[in-house]
Amino acid sequence: xxxxxxxxxxxxxxxxxxxxxxxxxxxxxxxxxxxxxxxxxxxxxxxxxxxxxxxxxxxxxxxxxxxxxxxxxxxxxxxxxxxxxxxxxxxxxxxxxxxxxxxxxxxxxxxxxxxxxxxxxxxxxxxxxxxxxxxxxxxxxxxxxxxxxxxxxxxxxxxxxxxxxxxxxxxxxxxxxxxxxxxxxxxxxxxxxxxxxxxxxxxxxxxxxxxxxxxxxxxxxxxxxxxxxxxxxxxxxxxxxxxxxxxxxxxxxxxxxxxxxxxxxxxxxxxxxxxxxxxxxxxxxxxxxxxxxxxxxxxxxxxx
Amino acid sequence: xxxxxxxxxxxxxxxxxxxxxxxxxxxxxxxxxxxxxxxxxxxxxxxxxxxxxxxxxxxxxxxxxxxxxxxxxxxxxxxxxxxxxxxxxxxxxxxxxxxxxxxxxxxxxxxxxxxxxxxxxxxxxxxxxxxxxxxxxxxxxxxxxxxxxxxxxxxxxxxxxxxxxxxxxxxxxxxxxxxxxxxxxxxxxxxxxxxxxxxxxxxxxxxxxxxxxxxxxxxxxxxxxxxxxxxxxxxxxxxxxxxxxxxxxxxxxxxxxxxxxxxxxxxxxxxxxxxxxxxxxxxxxxxxxxxxxxxxxxxxxxxxxxxxxxxxxxxxxxxxxxxx
Numbered sequence: 369x370x371x372x373x374x375x376x377x378x379x380x381x382x383x384x385x386x387x388x389x390x391x392x393x394x395x396x397x398x399x400x401x402x403x404x405x406x407x408x409x410x411x412x413x414x415x416x417x418x419x420x421x422x423x424x425x426x427x428x429x430x431x432x433x434x435x436x437x438x439x440x441x442x443x444x445x446x447x448x449x450x451x452x453x454x455x456x457x458x459x460x461x462x463x464x465x466x467x468x469x470x471x472x473x474x475x476x477x478x479x480x481x482x483x484x485x486x487x488x489x490x491x492x493x494x495x496x497x498x499x500x501x502x503x504x505x506x507x508x509x510x511x512x513x514x515x516x517x518x519x520x521x522x523x524x525x526x527x528x529x530x531x532x533x534x535x536x537x538x539x540x541x542x543x544x545x546x547x548x549x550x551x552x553x554x555x556x557x558x559x560x561x562x563x564x565x566x567x568x569x570x571x572x573x574x575x576x577x578x579x580x581x582x583x584x585x586x587x588x589x590x591x592x593x594x595x596x597x598x599x600x601x602x603x604x605x606x607x608x609x610x611x612x613x614x615x616x617x618x619x620x621x622x623x624x625x626x627x628x629x630x631x632x633x634x635x636x637x638x639x640x641x642x643x644x645x646x647x648x649x650x651x652x653x654x655x656x657x658x659x660x661x662x663x664x665x666x667x668x669x670x671x672x
Numbered sequence: 673x674x675x676x677x678x679x680x681x682x683x684x685x686x687x688x689x690x691x692x693x694x695x696x697x698x699x700x701x702x703x704x705x706x707x708x709x710x711x712x713x714x715x716x717x718x719x720x721x722x723x724x725x726x727x728x729x730x731x732x733x734x735x736x737x738x739x740x741x742x743x744x745x746x747x748x749x750x751x752x753x754x755x756x757x758x759x760x761x762x763x764x765x766x767x768x769x770x771x772x773x774x775x776x777x778x779x780x781x782x783x784x785x786x787x788x789x790x791x792x793x794x795x796x797x798x799x800x801x802x803x804x805x806x807x808x809x810x811x812x813x814x815x816x817x818x819x820x821x822x823x824x825x826x827x828x829x830x831x832x833x834x835x836x837x838x839x840x841x842x843x844x845x846x847x848x849x850x851x852x853x854x855x856x857x858x859x860x861x862x863x864x865x866x867x868x869x870x871x872x873x874x875x876x877x878x879x880x881x882x883x884x885x886x887x888x889x890x891x892x893x894x895x896x897x898x899x900x901x902x903x904x905x906x907x908x909x910x911x912x913x914x915x916x917x918x919x920x921x922x923x924x925x926x927x928x929x930x931x932x933x934x935x936x937x938x939x940x941x942x943x944x945x946x947x948x949x950x951x952x953x954x955x956x957x958x959x960x961x962x963x964x965x966x967x968x969x970x971x972x973x974x975x976x977x978x979x980x981x982x983x984x985x986x987x988x989x990x991x992x993x994x995x996x
Contacts, residue, residue, distance in 0.1 A: 396958075396961070415962075424961075425961065425962075426958070426959070426960075426961025426962075427961055427962065428958045428961070428965065429964075429965040431965060434907050434909075434911070434914075435717070435720075435903070435906070435907065436954075438717065438906075438907070439713070439717040439951075439954060439955070439958070440958050442713040442716075442717060443710070443713065443955050443958040443959060444958070445709075446704055446705075446707065446709040446710045446713055446955075447702070447703070447704050447705075447959055448703070448704050458813045458909065458911065459813075460813055460815040460907070460908060460909040461815070461907040461908045461909045463822075463908070464825050464908075468836075472834075484815070
């Protein structure tokens with residue numbers, strides 16, 4: 369009796385899962401882990417949106433370990449998925465497993481970080497945001513807002529990290545077009561709120577209460593939030609005395625913008641499934657050579 | 673026939689049974705799971721865990737424990753990678769690191785026996801020391817670029833059904849064969865079982881406890897270092913956090929493989945299946961694709977608990993813990 373019930377239950381369960389599997393494509397996604405706020409939001413968006421694009425998503429969290437990521441990619445290959453998405457933990461050590469995917473004729477798409485391989489045909493394309501573009505957008509907004517006349521203090525991200533390098537060079541590429549715009553002080557705040565606060569305190573001292581400074585550019589919102597705190601403690605009015613522009617568009621900076629303490633932030637999207645899935649499903653329908661990097665557009669949000 | 677039915681082998685049979693059962697359940701649930709391809713993947717993807725666990729089997733058979741495994745893997749990995757960037761070939765740096773692993777293990781064994789300190793504490797000190805040294809060597813992921821590393825990863829035997837026996841799996845199987853020989857066919861192996869079963873009787877029987885203990889930890893250090901070399905060549909890079917908490921997976925593999933934590937009872941071959949069970953569970957959860965990865969840890973934990981209870985039951989019902 370109980371056995372029959374169990375059997376019936378498992379049968380209906382199997383039928384339900386096969387109905388859910390009536391997707392057009394099965395795609396494996398090997399994610400780095402779940403660190404910070406951005407990555408879990410990104411994972412959730414990919415999982416939630418899969419059904420909309422006819423994708424049955426196999427999601428594997430590598431918990432920051434490359435061996436887990438290699439295991440996941442090999443399991444996807446063995447399973448015979450239609451495509452594999454990788455957000456790599458590190459740039460090194462990918463040749464072998466990408467060759468195995470190629471032998472099995474399974475196309476690989478990179479999201480987020482890059483991989484360091486000589487043979488670029490091992491993956492179809494990389495779909496990710498462009499840190500450089502984020503810096504350019506921040507610079508362009510500032511140029512328009514200040515009419516090309518502005519002395520700027522800059523809070524950099526972690527020294528040597530890709531977002532810090534790229535956001536700085538993108539920002540400089542734009543302000544270099546304007547002779548009256550210049551960065552008068554720059555220092556690393558390590559992408560943290562405390563770091564941003566300390567750096568801004570130092571700027572306040574070295575520039576005599578930000579005398580003549582028209583804007584503060586931070587490589588992320590957390591540092592900008594620290595800077596806002598430091599300026600308020602020094603009796604300054606961030607967002608009014610000094611224009612505040614940063615990158616990420618986290619909920620806290622949205623609140624600061626509503627309160628008038630910050631002026632603009634470039635969004636680093638976590639809802640990127642709508643950019644990633646169409647590229648992959650189009651490719652699976654009719655394979656063709658794609659650019660090796662497809663840039664996810666960045667939006668700049670201004671305070672009201 | 674009677675040898676095959678020896679009650680000592682019951683934990684080993686239980687392990688093989690569980691492995692086959694999980695494989696069949698996976699095969700019945702997911703397309704392409706029950707395949708040579710998945711088997712080849714499991715052998716390669718868990719090779720370094722199984723190699724390290726093989727060395728740990730000797731330690732646990734002798735009644736001890738080694739917590740320095742994961743840090744040794746990390747340290748050997750970054751050392752091979754940094755030596756590679758200094759122009760060393762992987763073979764020379766591997767030999768150097770294997771000697772280091774052997775010597776470091778021997779030293780741990782000597783301290784444990786001569787000062788009569790719990791192996792748990794000494795090897796915990798080893799864990800911290802080696803992990804600290806990793807960060808002294810480098811704080812970055814360092815790629816291994818020597819052409820021999822490519823040659824090594826190109827060695828592979830095609831198995832029927834698109835399966836691949838990769839070089840790391842071959843090294844693992846060879847080192848396992850050597851370990852089986854040492855454990856079951858040498859005087860040293862017999863001594864390990866003897867001191868793990870009953871230390872005092874072993875001493876009275878004339879087993880040199882000091883020498884055996886030093887050798888046990890030296891063998892474990894050697895196997896951990898070999899696991900580190902395999903890991904480094906498998907990912908073609910050294911990373912100072914590599915192998916973090918891997919000693920726990922290795923110990924779990926040994927226990928799942930049917931070796932009693934109290935020492936004296938177990939088979940080296942069981943460790944292979946213990947490690948592969950852990951790999952199967954991970955693969956099963958990846959094949960499912962919608963379960964949270966926390967389920968890998970939960971199911972491994974439940975299985976481990978079940979095995980320890982089973983061992984306890986077997987020991988008390990069949991009296992396999994006492995003597996040989």
